[in-house]
Amino acid sequence: xxxxxxxxxxxxxxxxxxxxxxxxxxxxxxxxxxxxxxxxxxxxxxxxxxxxxxxxxxxxxxxxxxxxxxxx
Numbered sequence: 001x002x003x004x005x006x007x008x009x010x011x012x013x014x015x016x017x018x019x020x021x022x023x024x025x026x027x028x029x030x031x032x033x034x035x036x037x038x039x040x041x042x043x044x045x046x047x048x049x050x051x052x053x054x055x056x057x058x059x060x061x062x063x064x065x066x067x068x069x070x071x072x
Contacts, residue, residue: 047055
């Protein structure tokens with residue numbers, strides 16, 4: 001039967017086609033990303049829990065209501 005080699009050849013060609021398409025797509029994406037760099041905000045160094053608490057306390061208003069009665 002000659003059907004088998006033909007089918008293998010066809011599937012190999014389809015596979016090569018798919019791989020080429022994938023590569024072209026990846027290349028296009030890479031080129032697009034290179035041409036349109038996303039500006040990343042520089043991340044500040046992560047604070048230790050102690051620093052976070054200190055910062056929160058510093059930001060706390062001095063005249064914070066003691067019982068939050070004004071919220072209800």
